[in-house]
Amino acid sequence: MQVTQLSWTEKKFILQLLPSGVLQAGTCVIGPGVVVDPKVFLDEIDRIEKRGARTDHVIISDRAHVIMPYHIEMDKN
Secondary structure (H helix, E strand, O other), rough: OOOOEEEEEEEEEOOOOOHHHOOOOOOOEEEEOOOOOHHHHHHHHHHHHHHHOOOOEEOOOOOOEEEEHHHHHHHHO
């Protein structure tokens, strides 16, 4: 999994799923073809909101792919 480290207002953020644009003004899009794990997404949103970053401008494309718990179980086999 790719991890992005960013410094914003002297705070360091480590992002796994969210684009770096989440720390900027304007709409932040998780685009078509991106695989989104809802648990990872919500955990990451919660983590950066607790540190003072806004997330009300994040949207997920209707063409993004959602990974469900059964997909993870299938990969284990």
